[in-house]
Amino acid sequence: MTGLHWDQIRAVIRLEMRKTFFAKRGLWVYLLALAPLVLFLGHAVAMRFVNLSRSHLAARNEKPLSSTDFAAIQEGMSRDEVIARLGRAPISYEHTRHSRNERDEREEWQEQIDRYSDGQSDYRFTYRDGKLAAMDVHGGCDFGRDSIIFATTFQLFYLRLAVFFGCLGIFMNLFRGELLDKSLHFYFLAPIRREVLLAGKYLAGLIASVVIFTTSTALQLFVMGWHLDSNSVSNFLYHNHGVAHIAAYLGVTVLACVGYGSVFLAAGLLFRNPIFPAAVILIWESITPFLPALLKKFSVIYYLTSLCPLSIPVDSGAPSLFTMLVSNPDPIAAPAAVLGLVVLAVLILFLATRSVRHLEINYTTE
Amino acid sequence: MSVSGIHDRILCDNLSKFYGEALGVNRINLTIPPGITSLVGPNGSGKTTLMNLMTGLIHPSRGEIRILGLRTDQPEDLFRLVGYCTQFDSFPKGLTGYQFVYSYLRLFGYDHVKSDRLAWRAIERVNLVEAARRKIAGYSKGMRQRIRLAQALCHDPRVLILDEPLNGLDPLVRAETIALFREYAAEGRHVIVSSHILHEVDMISDQVILLSNGYVVAEGQIHGVRSEIEEHPMQILIRCRQPGLLASRMFQQDHVVEVRIHGDGAGLLVKTRDADRFYRMLNHIAAEDIDIETVAPADDDVNSVYEYLIGEEGVR
Numbered sequence: 192m193t194g195l196h197w198d199q200i201r202a203v204i205r206l207e208m209r210k211t212f213f214a215k216r217g218l219w220v221y222l223l224a225l226a227p228l229v230l231f232l233g234h235a236v237a238m239r240f241v242n243l244s245r246s247h248l249a250a251r252n253e254k255p256l257s258s259t260d261f262a263a264i265q266e267g268m269s270r271d272e273v274i275a276r277l278g279r280a281p282i283s284y285e286h287t288r289h290s291r292n293e294r295d296e297r298e299e300w301q302e303q304i305d306r307y308s309d310g311q312s313d314y315r316f317t318y319r320d321g322k323l324a325a326m327d328v329h330g331g332c333d334f335g336r337d338s339i340i341f342a343t344t345f346q347l348f349y350l351r352l353a354v355f356f357g358c359l360g361i362f363m364n365l366f367r368g369e370l371l372d373k374s375l376h377f378y379f380l381a382p383i384r385r386e387v388l389l390a391g392k393y394l395a396g397l398i399a400s401v402v403i404f405t406t407s408t409a410l411q412l413f414v415m416g417w418h419l420d421s422n423s424v425s426n427f428l429y430h431n432h433g434v435a436h437i438a439a440y441l442g443v444t445v446l447a448c449v450g451y452g453s454v455f456l457a458a459g460l461l462f463r464n465p466i467f468p469a470a471v472i473l474i475w476e477s478i479t480p481f482l483p484a485l486l487k488k489f490s491v492i493y494y495l496t497s498l499c500p501l502s503i504p505v506d507s508g509a510p511s512l513f514t515m516l517v518s519n520p521d522p523i524a525a526p527a528a529v530l531g532l533v534v535l536a537v538l539i540l541f542l543a544t545r546s547v548r549h550l551e552i553n554y555t556t557e
Numbered sequence: 558m559s560v561s562g563i564h565d566r567i568l569c570d571n572l573s574k575f576y577g578e579a580l581g582v583n584r585i586n587l588t589i590p591p592g593i594t595s596l597v598g599p600n601g602s603g604k605t606t607l608m609n610l611m612t613g614l615i616h617p618s619r620g621e622i623r624i625l626g627l628r629t630d631q632p633e634d635l636f637r638l639v640g641y642c643t644q645f646d647s648f649p650k651g652l653t654g655y656q657f658v659y660s661y662l663r664l665f666g667y668d669h670v671k672s673d674r675l676a677w678r679a680i681e682r683v684n685l686v687e688a689a690r691r692k693i694a695g696y697s698k699g700m701r702q703r704i705r706l707a708q709a710l711c712h713d714p715r716v717l718i719l720d721e722p723l724n725g726l727d728p729l730v731r732a733e734t735i736a737l738f739r740e741y742a743a744e745g746r747h748v749i750v751s752s753h754i755l756h757e758v759d760m761i762s763d764q765v766i767l768l769s770n771g772y773v774v775a776e777g778q779i780h781g782v783r784s785e786i787e788e789h790p791m792q793i794l795i796r797c798r799q800p801g802l803l804a805s806r807m808f809q810q811d812h813v814v815e816v817r818i819h820g821d822g823a824g825l826l827v828k829t830r831d832a833d834r835f836y837r838m839l840n841h842i843a844a845e846d847i848d849i850e851t852v853a854p855a856d857d858d859v860n861s862v863y864e865y866l867i868g869e870e871g872v873r
């Protein structure tokens with residue numbers, strides 16, 4: 192690479208940026224990137240409201256209560272005993288319940304409901320005949336549970352679908368879109384090596400995809416912690432590898448763009464119809480866990496899942512498709528995964544340069 | 558051919574291009590010197606294919622092509638010497654005329670100042686300054702043609718390849734564009750032009766290449782090509798005061814095959830198989846007793862040549 196080549200790459204990137212970021216047909220890429228963000232944002236907003244209402248409820252307790260106070264309450268205790276320990280409930284109401292007994296006779300009984308909160312959780316005590324019959328606790332969110340939800344969404348939806356199809360939309364259009372628009376000759380009439388043109392277009396696509404998808408990842412992580420109190424957040428960040436996890440998710444998103452970008456750039460040069468290569472690659476990526484060790488090295492998701500900071504727990508009764516998608520029986524070490532993915536991308540781009548060298552402008556066949 | 562010759566010529570050596578089983582061009586052997594060269598032929602004759610081959614947009618199925626000694630699969634070198642105004646009427650989306658030319662120049666690796674200067678110079682040459690800041694999507698056909706022309710010549714190429722460059726241009730711009738081609742040719746550059754409009758080709762070309770069904774059927778200076786078509790005698794129109802007397806003198810020559818007195822009685826049309834002998838004979842006559850006003854070839858143009866070589870259906 193000479194200085195001239197870098198100048199030319201910059202010129203290509205400048206031209207491509209406008210198209211990649213502002214193309215009308217690329218709108219769905221933004222929608223894909225924003226979909227999980229909307230999900231987490233909705234959850235965060237809902238939890239903010241829940242937390243707010245719990246704080247208000249806790250403020251109405253007769254005395255300050257903590258989770259320890261509630262831990263002392265047992266089913267079977269009388270209402271008076273509970274009130275003696277916790278004070279009168281800020282919300283209390285009665286209602287009549289009914290059902291049919293074994294002889295199909297209608298039965299009715301009164302229930303007394305008392306609601307408390309310690310500011311974190313919501314406690315709902317149901318009394319029958321003056322005794323505590325049921326105790327429902329609606330706990331607050333914690334980073335542990337939310338992290339698993341995030342990891343599942345990230346691996347199953349974000350990497351495998353959002354980034355995958357987003358890169359398809361961005362990178363396949365770099366050459367194929369211009370062939371369809373009949374405007375690729377603009378580049379081919381310039382004194383620029385086809386390899387340099389390919390590098391410029393790839394970098395333009397990479398910048399666009401990285402900006403779109405890592406921004407979305409960062410925002411998802413931000414809103415995931417938005418509704419939690421600062422103690423929980425700092426505890427997660429500094430005592431539970433939170434910073435390392437965030438860095439890992441952002442890094443994996445960048446590497447996903449590097450890997451899928453190279454795959455779909457090459458596919459755009461080799462195939463006219465994106466559906467066929469997209470379907471084949473999607474299937475290939477899905478069956479990676481069952482591939483022999485050598486073939487796994489030609490899968491982008493193999494490296495990405497190895498780099499994800501959390502593995503998704505699988506219940507014994509989970510659907511087999513879910514189990515298949517989240518399993519990674521033989522993950523590799525992070526440095527080897529990064530190196531492997533970069534080598535795979537370079538290899539694919541090298542093959543793409545051979546294809547672009549022989550590409551002809553023959554719009555009538557497109 | 559000497560090395561210096563190679564570096565001053567466009568060479569096609571047994572050049573063929575097939576699209577699957579369809580023929581683009583076949584066995585083209587050409588040596589094109591500097592000057593204005595016109596590629597003439599009906600639709601599908603192979604003009605655009607030949608131009609696309611010259612610029613590396615498509616690759617030969619067989620044979621080789623060299624532009625001033627350069628291979629066409631090296632765009633990094635080729636397009637510093639070559640400018641190509643294609644017939645593709647599509648542009649990168651959202652660009653203004655100026656941005657289109659400027660961005661093209663940035664691809665050369667030129668800095669902003671140089672690209673800006675060259676872009677405006679090219680835009681001025683095609684008279685599009687006022688519209689340069691407008692989006693190309695809003696241009697008329699003629700304006701789009703001119704901005705493509707500006708792109709082709711903005712880097713001052715030694716070889717200008719133009720596919721139907723006069724299409725859609727109004728008469729004034731057409732005249733200016735032809736003048737521009739002549740200026741380029743006068744500087745010793747190559748200007749390769751394809752056209753359907755034969756009288757225009759006839760007017761501007763130093764040499765023509767006639768194509769039909771992917772084959773070169775004739776090439777060279779138009780008058781030279783015409784004189785080689787022996788089965789069609791040359792037609793010469795003579796204006797004079799004594800056409801009857803002149804006709805009787807003409808009939809004494811064995812190379813004259815037909816003489817027709819013009820309807821207005823002030824001239825005659827002569828068909829001869831040997832133009833050189835005819836003109837020598839005419840000089841003698843003019844020097845002796847018959848007052849000849851004008852002498853002009855009647856079928857010494859691309860139109861006639863094309864008709865003789867390819868047939869009526871080929872003439873547009």
